[in-house]
Amino acid sequence: MNAMTSPWLAPHATRLAELAPLDPMARVRVLDAWAREGGLRTESGRPLRFVADTADGPRQAASVRPAYEARIFEAGEVATRTDPEGARHDLFNALAWLVWPHAKARLNALHAAVLAAAASPTGATDATAETAATAATAATGAARGPLRDAATLFDENAALWIGLDTSLEDALRAFDWNALFVAGRARVERSVRVHAFGHALLEKLDAPFKAITAHAWPLRLAADTPLADVDRALARSLEPGRLGSRAFCPLPVMGVPGWCDANRDPAFYNDAAVFRSGRRRPPPA
Known part of the structure; x- marks a missing residue:
């Protein structure tokens, strides 16, 4: 079975073909342009952007880095790796956003709500853009909890x-x-x-x-x-x-x-x- 014609790639095949000849940085720019063209937004109302994650040193997969979900919810920025270790993983994450924007935004909002509750003295779960960054800092060392585990899974x-x-x-x-x-x-x-x-x-x-x-x-x-x-x-x-x-x-x-x-x-x-x-x-x- 040809990889590009595999049924699991059907929703992404056209975009993958366009991205194939590009270097990783150029791919991020094209992904970002597609997000703008599609009008993608987070549940906090932020326009979604794909931004290159070029930090030096070893890094975890994007979805488990401490402030990753809060950054999406607060700023609309999806950190997207360009190094050989993480570029493919994060490419598929970006493609999922483009095909399933409402579901991906809902999952992100679930993460943000838990993070906001961790930062709130009342334990409220209504995440807002203003509390997301504070929540991420407060919850960096905290247990993820069953809801965030399920959302990540x-x-x-x-x-x-x-x-x-x-x-x-x-x-x-x-x-x-x-x-x-x-x-x-x-x-x-x-x-x-x-x-x-x-x-x-x-x-x-x-x-x-x-x-x-x-x-x-x-x-x-x-x-x-x-x-x-x-x-x-x-x-x-x-x-x-x-x-x-x-x-x-x-x-x-x-x-x-x-x-x-x-x-x-x-x-x-x-x-x-x-x-x-x-x-x-x-x-x-």
């Missing part, structure tokens, strides 16, 4: 399971891979779309292997729903009370029909080390 490794067939969703939640991808294969092909949302997931898919497992987030929408409408519905679904381990469904993405030529053989799903059995409680209401 989503941001890095989520896959969207788009479909109206609840029996297929039930099979996904029940780890019933035979019912889902063997007996139900034609129905999945016809009535489900899977989108790689997480930018770390996209980075792993640069060199795909059988055991790559995403955290699937089911959305009950028609499979052919336009991506812009999926984005808005996804943003509405990202409520603090819903985000958590019960809402995610482990999904070995190489098992998705069309994502791997080898999965045409039903025996592909017999690998219990990848397609594990498990128990799943109903998702939160």
Whole structure:
């Protein structure tokens, strides 16, 4: 399967082709121009910008650097690395912003709310641009907490399971891979779309292997729903009370029909080390 025609890159293929011949600094400038052209904004109302992160010395992935999320919320600036170690990861993060702007802004606002609460003597969770920077400083050494952990997990490794067939969703939640991808294969092909949302997931898919497992987030929408409408519905679904381990469904993405030529053989799903059995409680209401 050609990397540029892989189904998980479909929402990004045109932009990736335009960016391919450019050096990392030029890519950041083009990404920033696209954000301006698209009118992307944070939930604090700031116009979104991609800015080159050229700080010297070893750095962590952008999404776990202490003030990263607060800087986005307060100033609209997404620090984007240009060094060989982090450029690809941050490129996929930028592309995710361009395709899923409302959902990415919602995740950022969840981080900002927790950071603001950490800085507030009352523990209020209404993040504002004025409190974001102070919050980041106050929370630098603090525990992230379950909401920020869940938001980060989503941001890095989520896959969207788009479909109206609840029996297929039930099979996904029940780890019933035979019912889902063997007996139900034609129905999945016809009535489900899977989108790689997480930018770390996209980075792993640069060199795909059988055991790559995403955290699937089911959305009950028609499979052919336009991506812009999926984005808005996804943003509405990202409520603090819903985000958590019960809402995610482990999904070995190489098992998705069309994502791997080898999965045409039903025996592909017999690998219990990848397609594990498990128990799943109903998702939160």
